[in-house]
Amino acid sequence: SRDEKIGIIGSGLIGRSWAMLFAGVGYKVTLYDVLETQVSVALEDIKKQLLALEKDGMLRGTLTAEQQFKCIKGVNSLKECVQKAKHVQECIPENLELKIKVFKELDGLSGSNTVLCSSTSCIVPSKFTADLAHKANCIVAHPVNPPYYVSCVEVVPAPWTSKDTVSKTRALMKEIGQAPVTFSRELPGFGLNRIQYAILNECSNLVSDGVLSAEDVDTLMSEGLGMRYAWMGPLETAHLNAEGMMSYCERYGSTISSVSSTFNPPPTWSPNDSKALSKQCDKMVPLDQLQTRRQWRDARLAKLAKLKKEM
Ligand code: NAD
Structure with a gap:
């Protein structure tokens, strides 16, 4: 898995946490934000957090803080972020119109092997994935704040999400040390x-x-x-x-x-x-x-x- 790439869209609170979790097992993480300055602020914060965790003996994974930080790269185009990624984790604000817009963009940029995954807390995936070419690859993985310490992740498929997408997402969550729970179908507020x-x-x-x-x-x-x-x-x-x-x-x-x-x-x-x-x-x-x-x-x-x- 180590040469595989994970794209993260949105470098706020949740995007930073995901970046740290994926880098913890050595994935190549690309971090994108619509605000370019936000990415550099996020990278600085991530570095600070990783070093503090290492100092306190709380760092996850087997790599050093420095090695983990090196796995994370800021990029300034969505295309660069998602191209050839095996998994894209969307972490933009909780706003349906915005999710619809960004998933449409992701759909156009990603290949048929990329899982398109949202961090949404409450919006059911059918609301922003219905008209997409890659809708079978779309799913929700809802983390619980703060994800670095609270490991549960809700894995929620839309009616058209493939079984393969569900099992890949579950496996990835387990690989990074999170605890996935899998829904048989979507419902408001998840569980x-x-x-x-x-x-x-x-x-x-x-x-x-x-x-x-x-x-x-x-x-x-x-x-x-x-x-x-x-x-x-x-x-x-x-x-x-x-x-x-x-x-x-x-x-x-x-x-x-x-x-x-x-x-x-x-x-x-x-x-x-x-x-x-x-x-x-x-x-x-x-x-x-x-x-x-x-x-x-x-x-x-x-x-x-x-x-x-x-x-
Ligand atoms: P946040 O406001 O901290 O970060 C959002 C980031 O997305 C910002 O940096 C913003 O610049 C960026 N952004 C906005 N539009 C964008 C676009 N079109 N393309 C790329 N980047 C864009 O938000 P957050 O708290 O990290 O939440 C992100 C998602 O995670 C939401 O859907 C939220 O519901 C979900 N979530 C949040 C929590 C929590 O406790 N904060 C917990 C679980 C899930």
Whole structure:
């Protein structure tokens, strides 16, 4: 694989992470952005990040930071970025019109062996790949932020995506050390955001109904459910909490069902309806401290990722 090429379109937060992950196993990575200056800013940032990771003993892969950085090249044409690439990872902003435009361009520039893959968080691939000559090669691989430490990737095919594209994408994700989950078909929000939204809906309702403070809701997750979920999903957790899932359903099924019937409908999440929730969150972390808190979070996620690898 080492002489093979990966093209990355968009050098923002997610494009940089993918570049580092692919370079980690020695792929030749070409990085393109519509803003030329953005590519040089991205390369500088990637170099800084790789050296810091190496210093902290957190660098992934077997190559040194310097060797990994040498695998990444900035280019200033889309053509140069995707030509002869085995896989193109699109990382442009989450905007349907933009995805349609860029996938059309990619379609015209790529050969029949190139997988055209989007990082979109929520847009189903059929919405921006329908009219393309290479539509069987198009797919979504949705990473979870920060991808360097959170390895899950949602692999979501459009109705016309070939089986070969799905299996190539899965294999590539595994090769770079990510954990792919594969959808049999596309649906809005894929899986991760559907689950996340279900959690957010109930958390918001508990706060707006005045049952719990925002801080206490978050403690239920960070010191409660989240402790388990770092290691094991909710289904296996339930399976282990009784003598298997069937016995869990016998014991708790009717309780789950009757409690669930008391759930309020999901909030609208409009800014106007979210003022009270927002006020409590601003108190928890004032807006001028968000960046500090993000760094706090990422440092801990890095340690957790390391611990999970060691255990
Ligand atoms: P970002 O704004 O940080 O970066 C986007 C980059 O794309 C910018 O550098 C911009 O200059 C460039 N760009 C814009 N138009 C372009 C074009 N036509 N051609 C080439 N480059 C172009 O965005 P991001 O946070 O990296 O998100 C990128 C994608 O990844 C989105 O679809 C997003 O939904 C998805 N995603 C984001 C996260 C996250 O937490 N940020 C997580 C998972 C997936």
